[in-house]
Amino acid sequence: MIPLLNLYKERWQVESEQIIKPGLAAIESALTLLGHPEKQLNVVHFAGTNGKGSTLSFVEGIARAHGLSVGKFMSPCVVDVHDQIQIDGEPISTDQMDRLFQHLAEAGLSGKLTDFELLTVVAFLYFADQKPDLVLIEAGMGGREDSTNVVIPIVSVVPSIALEHTKFLGDTLTSIARHKAGIFKDNCPAVIGEMTNNVKDIFVQEAKAKNVALYCYGQHFTVTKTNGSELYENTVYEVKFGNLQRQLLGAHQGQNMSLAITAFMEVAKKFQLELDESKIQFGIKTAVLAGRFEQVLPNIYFDGAHNPASIQSLVSTIKEHFPKKRIEFLVGLLADKDVQSILKLLEEVGDAFYFADIQNERAMKASVIFELSQAKNKYIINDPVKILTEPVKGDTVRIVTGSLYLLSEIRQKCKNII
Template sequence: MIPKLDYYKKKWEVHSDASIKPGLTAITEALKLVGNPQENLSAVHVAGTNGKGSTITFIEHISKAHGLSTATFMSPCIEDVHDQIQLNEQPITPEEMDAVFSIMADAGLDGKLTDFELLTVAAFLAFERFAPDITIIECGMGGRFDSTNVVAPIVSVVPSIALEHTNFLGSTIESIAMHKAGIIKEGKPVVTGALPTDAMKIFTQEAEKLRSPLLVYNENFIVIEENSKEIYMANDVRIPNLTRTMPGLHQRSNMALAITAFNIFAQINGVKTSVEALRKGIQSAQLACRFERLAPKLYIDGAHNPASAKSLVNAIKEQFPNEPIHFIVGMLGDKDIQGVLAELEKVGTTFTFVDVVNDRAMAADEIMKISNAVNKSTTYDILTTVQQKLLLNEVIIMTGSLYLLAKWRKILHETFN
């Protein structure tokens, strides 16, 4: 369910299916009916398991610091459908959403697409109308058969690969990698993080088959630390004195991927790069729901699989060594809940499990049964729990599902500031 999408579907009588149907046939036919707006975009395409949002945010802020206009398409939403389609970092307006839905209604798209396919078409139409200098597009799920994969990017980016959506993408790293590698386009560069060996083999084969330059973190480019500052290095490029606002060592790789992808984009598009602009973009980049500070000692993070939970735990160890950590956790039932909890329990002092308003959610008391934590409970009164833990001077981190964070992000910020 995408909040407020139904409002526009009903208003313009453009209905779509809430189910997930991987494949490009339906969206390809729909895009033809609205004039193939995706063909007019200067795009960067991003797939992967974790790190997509952070990498996109780095690219967006670097672009902005260079004076470029930007457009992004990301999933899922934080508050509602508007913030999935952003123009110059601003959610699409209701007026602009009405404009693109009017086009889709006139083109006869009623009943032809899934919800995400419909939203993808809306995004492409909005971007064509806005005509940004750079468009950054995130895959919804997988890559090869994701509806965004109709775009012809200047460069493709894959920050990481781990097991996810196994009911659609397969239960092995190789099968996941096959889906992600599907965003590589013939002759177009692809930039990746340090992927698992089995995944790297797939990407190497796909890149060779399509004659696409493959640039890999730790091999073709790297970020090192020197005197508490980070230095990006790639061939004859050296950018010292980089300062990130987004914490965690895992963001070092995402930052490096963003710099590499932007430099490729800039070279191909004749954009003159500036070291100072790169530094400014890196420092200004922040992403909602990624170790986001809402108030002193109150954070939210959308860790919903074991790999992202591990990154969160590492960030906690880096930022709050030896401090008591209280987790507020709500999760969807189709996630690896046991794997996520196993990571969080390495640093968590106490746990409170909560319900998530979603048809796919697992009940809080069921999650508590899975948890091996010693100090654990459930609650329907999140605000009181947060207040009590703050009085005890504990670090509080709400995590597990972006649907949970979408509901509580604004409430917590307004209540405790």
């Protein structure tokens, strides 16, 4: 369930299904009725298992530093449905959402879409009306059959591939890669992160079939540490950008940053912009993303890691930045995740664990997670807000993780705190 979406559905009597239904037929039919607003947008399209949101945020920072107005459609929400659709950091307003839902009702779209398809259509209509220079679109699940995959992008970006949504995408990395590679469009360039050879081959094959210029991390561009900052190098464009410093922590974010710079080169060509190293530096330095090793209070962090690959990145970041701290985790998980692998990874660095229920039909009960955990110090917590309000000792770091839905719930309850 998307918080506050039902408010607009009920107000305007627009029905939609709260299920995942892969395929483009329904949304293509809806967009035809609405005059194809998605065709009016200059889009960068993002898919992949981990790193989509961070890479998107780096592109947003760089683009805005170069003077472009930027719309973005991301999921899931941080607090409620409004923050999934933004322009220059400002969420869509209630008045604007009302107007668009009235439009959907008058167009006769009630009962024809899923919740995510409905919200995707709202985003397209909003951006077509407001006309930001650039629109950054994050796929919801997969890519090939995701409702966002109706756009023709300036460039497509896939940061990583890991096991996820195996019921829909298949239970191998190559089958998942085939879904993600489906966002490639004929003659539109694409950028991908570091991948194993057999997974990378899937993207290479898709690129050849669609005449896509494919830029690969480690082959065409890299990022390296240099004297407390980072250096980006691109052998195709023969450019270097140095003194890059970012707020998004973790070695994996360096790669996401490099993908964003590479993608923005294609955006710059589209808008006939001259790349400015100082503006790239500023865009990288100011890029932030809620729920990605985000400090919300002193010694309290939110991280939306929710699969083994992203949890491993979180663990590596903790080892790098808090090697001598006591680590306390507040964890909530969806039942369709690899819960045992996630717990095993967190237990490498965790000194105490608090397990909480998530108000989501796909959630695993805290009591079940408790039984699966091998941690010595583990507890079930009925009110996760306590984790934010109880004092934190100087040698302790508390981290809320396991699901972006858990982070969203806590934010809604703690608007006056964080």
